Amino acid sequence: MKRIYLVGFMGCGKSAVGRRLSFLLKKPYYDMDKEIARQMGMTIAAIFETRGEAYFRELETQFLKNLKEEDCIISTGGGVAMREVNRRIMRKTGLVLFLDAPFREIWRRIHKDPKRPIVVNSTKEQIEALYKKRYPHYKAAAHITIRTEFRTLRQITQYAAFQVNRLKGE
Ligand SMILES: Nc1ncnc2c1ncn2[C@@H]1O[C@H](COP(=O)(O)OP(=O)(O)OP(=O)(O)O)[C@@H](O)[C@H]1O
Numbered sequence: 001m002k003r004i005y006l007v008g009f010m011g012c013g014k015s016a017v018g019r020r021l022s023f024l025l026k027k028p029y030y031d032m033d034k035e036i037a038r039q040m041g042m043t044i045a046a047i048f049e050t051r052g053e054a055y056f057r058e059l060e061t062q063f064l065k066n067l068k069e070e071d072c073i074i075s076t077g078g079g080v081a082m083r084e085v086n087r088r089i090m091r092k093t094g095l096v097l098f099l100d101a102p103f104r105e106i107w108r109r110i111h112k113d114p115k116r117p118i119v120v121n122s123t124k125e126q127i128e129a130l131y132k133k134r135y136p137h138y139k140a141a142a143h144i145t146i147r148t149e150f151r152t153l154r155q156i157t158q159y160a161a162f163q164v165n166r167l168k169g170e
């Protein structure tokens with residue numbers, strides 16, 4: 001059993017690439033944010049507001065622990081790779097791909113999105129500081145880093161599939 005986990009900062013393309021990779025490799029696909037929101041019957045923003053961020057982080061770890069044994073593709077939430085326990089579970093049960101996008105690209109994509117509570121409640125400077133603080137954790141979680149700048153979603157997906165096939169069976 002080898003899952004494929006996509007990690008990286010908000011807006012780096014985890015959901016967009018995950019969906020495409022699922023289609024290309026014919027494996028089931030789960031978006032952690034969507035699954036957690038569905039299980040809770042609330043949006044991520046509402047979970048943050050009513051229960052707080054610490055509670056949400058616990059839900060993320062429980063999600064990883066409770067996943068059924070299945071070969072699948074998972075796009076993680078942007079904060080999942082920060083916890084040591086999450087990194088350990090992901091590395092043990094699958095192949096972890098880091099989608100590495102430069103901050104200016106990320107900012108362009110996320111700054112107007114009301115669905116990302118961390119963005120709504122922070123300044124650009126605070127988000128950039130968070131990006132820098134998180135970067136080494138994504139690196140530590142990942143088996144493979146994929147630079148996404150100047151690449152289309154299709155090119156990134158094809159490169160991810162190439163790496164998955166290359167490492168199959170290792
Ligand atoms: N390489 C790319 N080229 C063009 N558009 C991209 C690229 N990567 C991502 N995007 C676009 O940027 C937006 C954000 O991507 P996406 O929602 O997949 O990010 P995410 O990593 O899942 O973020 P989050 O952690 O907040 O869930 C989407 O509209 C997506 O289509």
Ligand SMILES: O=C(O)C1=C[C@@H](O)[C@@H](O)[C@H](O)C1
Pocket residue numbers: 009010033044076077078079115116117118
């Ligand atoms: O980077 C983060 O901490 C987050 C990213 C999103 O995927 C969601 O999981 C949530 O908005 C928190």
Ligand SMILES: [Mg+2]
Pocket residue numbers: 014015016031033075076
């Ligand atoms: Mg996403």
